[in-house]
Amino acid sequence: MGPHGCLTGDADTEPFVTDYRRIYRGKSPLVVMPTTTEQVSRVMAWCYDHNVPVVPQGGNTSLMGGAVPDGTGTAVVISLKKMNRVLAIDTVNDTMIVEAGVTLSGARAAADDARRLFPLRIGSEGSCQIGGNLSTNAGGTAVLRYGNMRDLVLGIEAVLPDGRIFSSLKGLRKDNTGYDLKHLFIGAEGTLGIVTGAVLKLMPQPRSTAVAFVAVDGPEAAVKLLGEARAVSGGAVNAFELISAPALDLVLEYLGDVPSPLPGRHDWMVLIELTSGTDEATLSGTLMEILESGLANEWVVDAAVASSLSDSQQFWRLREEISDAQTRTGGSIKCDISVPVSRIAQFIDKASAEVLALEPATRMVIYGHMGDGNVHFNPLRPKDRDAKDFLAQWYQPVSDLVDGLAHAENGSISAEHGIGVAKRDDLGRYKSPVELELMWQIKRALDPKELMNPGRVLPQSVD
Incomplete structure (x- = not known):
C-alpha cells in the first residue's frame, strides 16, 4: 500500500471505528486506504x-452500525475515501463514471458542471460516498x-471477497x-464484496423549481394533498x-436563528417541491392550483410559498437538519419504516397512539418521505428525561411495536x-425462511469464508 496507504x-484509526452517532464503536488493527x-x-x-x-467503509454515515468493525479487533477496515475521482462524463449518453469514494455532493457538483442533474439527495451528501x-x-x-x-x-465495479x-x-x-449481477452488490452493505466504481445515470436539469411549506389537517389530509399534487402537476x-x-419544534430550537415559515404552531406540515422543464411562472401557477384545491377541500390549513432561492433553501434546511437535531439532543428511537402510501396515515395514527400510551410525555418526532411511503418515526425522550435512561427502558419495546405495526401493513422495518x-437480529422475525x-x-x-463485513445484515446462519 505504500507509506501513506x-x-x-x-x-x-478512531474515526474509522466509531459510527456517525457515536453509538457503535469497535476495534481494528489497521485501516487501509487504497x-x-x-x-x-x-x-x-x-x-x-x-x-x-474486512469491513468496507465509505463516508461512515451509517445509522445502523453497518460501517464500523466489531469489538474483537480482528477486522481490517478498507476505506475508499482516496478513490475519489470522477472518471468520465458522457453528456450524449447521460452517464457519469465515478470511483466509489466520490462524495454524493461531489457527484452532484460534477453533474451540475456538465449541465446535468444527478438527483440523489440526502442530508449527509457532503460526507457520504457513492x-x-x-x-x-x-x-x-x-x-x-x-x-x-x-x-x-x-453499471458497477466491485472486488469480490477472494480479490x-x-x-x-x-x-x-x-x-x-x-x-x-450489479444488483447483488447494491444494498448488500459490503457483505458480498467492495464496490469500487459505478456508472451513474444523469438527468436533464430542471428549468424551474417551486417550493411551499404547508400546514395540513393531519396525515390523511397530507395523503390527499399528495394525490392532488401528482394529478395536477403531471409528474x-x-x-x-x-x-x-x-x-x-426540535429543529427550530436546534438551529436557533431560523424562524418558522408559518405563523402559529401546526400539528402537521408538508414540504412540497415541484420541478419541471417549464418556465417559473407556469410551475408557480401549478403549485398555486394545488394549494388552492387543498384549501377548498380543507386539507390545507395555511401555506408559505418560497418567493426566492433563499426562502427555498431555508425551508429545506429545516427539513434536512432534523436528523442532526435529534442526534445532538439524544434519546431518539430511530424507526425507519415504509408502508404503502395508502396506509401511511393509518400507520402514523395507530403507532403514535400506542407509543404515547406507553410514555405520554414522549415527543413524537415524525418526518420523512411521505410521497414514497417512507417515514422516519422517531419517538424522542421527554425533555426532563435522561437519554440513556429513556433508551434503556423503551428502545426495544418501542422499536418492536413500531416495526410490528409496519409489518402488519405489508411494510418494511x-x-x-x-x-x-x-x-x-430483527430481520429473522420479518423475513420468511x-x-x-x-x-x-x-x-x-x-x-464462503464469511469474511466480508461479518455479523452485519444477515441474522444467525440458516443451515
Whole structure:
C-alpha cells in the first residue's frame, strides 16, 4: 500500500471505528486506504488467503452500525475515501463514471458542471460516498420522482471477497444478457464484496423549481394533498416531505436563528417541491392550483410559498437538519419504516397512539418521505428525561411495536437506512425462511469464508 496507504494506532484509526452517532464503536488493527481498484484487489486477496475479516467503509454515515468493525479487533477496515475521482462524463449518453469514494455532493457538483442533474439527495451528501450509497441503496428526498440509488446506476465495479474484480462499467440502459449481477452488490452493505466504481445515470436539469411549506389537517389530509399534487402537476412532484410539530419544534430550537415559515404552531406540515422543464411562472401557477384545491377541500390549513432561492433553501434546511437535531439532543428511537402510501396515515395514527400510551410525555418526532411511503418515526425522550435512561427502558419495546405495526401493513422495518447490526437480529422475525435461506445461499456462494463485513445484515446462519 505504500507509506501513506495504512493507518495504525488508536488515535489514527478512531474515526474509522466509531459510527456517525457515536453509538457503535469497535476495534481494528489497521485501516487501509487504497487509491485504485487493483490495490483493493490485492488487499482483498491477501485477507482472503490469511482469513482476515474486512469491513468496507465509505463516508461512515451509517445509522445502523453497518460501517464500523466489531469489538474483537480482528477486522481490517478498507476505506475508499482516496478513490475519489470522477472518471468520465458522457453528456450524449447521460452517464457519469465515478470511483466509489466520490462524495454524493461531489457527484452532484460534477453533474451540475456538465449541465446535468444527478438527483440523489440526502442530508449527509457532503460526507457520504457513492460506494456507500450503492451498498445501502440510498433513498432520500427525491425518490418519489427519480427512485432509489438502485434506479440511478447502470453499471458497477466491485472486488469480490477472494480479490477477483467484477467489472461492468458499460453504461447501457438495455442489456438482457443473463442475470444482472450489479444488483447483488447494491444494498448488500459490503457483505458480498467492495464496490469500487459505478456508472451513474444523469438527468436533464430542471428549468424551474417551486417550493411551499404547508400546514395540513393531519396525515390523511397530507395523503390527499399528495394525490392532488401528482394529478395536477403531471409528474412534477419532486419531493413531498411530512413534518410533525415536535420535529419542527426540535429543529427550530436546534438551529436557533431560523424562524418558522408559518405563523402559529401546526400539528402537521408538508414540504412540497415541484420541478419541471417549464418556465417559473407556469410551475408557480401549478403549485398555486394545488394549494388552492387543498384549501377548498380543507386539507390545507395555511401555506408559505418560497418567493426566492433563499426562502427555498431555508425551508429545506429545516427539513434536512432534523436528523442532526435529534442526534445532538439524544434519546431518539430511530424507526425507519415504509408502508404503502395508502396506509401511511393509518400507520402514523395507530403507532403514535400506542407509543404515547406507553410514555405520554414522549415527543413524537415524525418526518420523512411521505410521497414514497417512507417515514422516519422517531419517538424522542421527554425533555426532563435522561437519554440513556429513556433508551434503556423503551428502545426495544418501542422499536418492536413500531416495526410490528409496519409489518402488519405489508411494510418494511427498514426503508432506506439498511440493516447493519442494529436491525440484524430483527430481520429473522420479518423475513420468511425461504428469503433468509436464499440470502445465505448467495452469501456463501460469494463469500464462503464469511469474511466480508461479518455479523452485519444477515441474522444467525440458516443451515
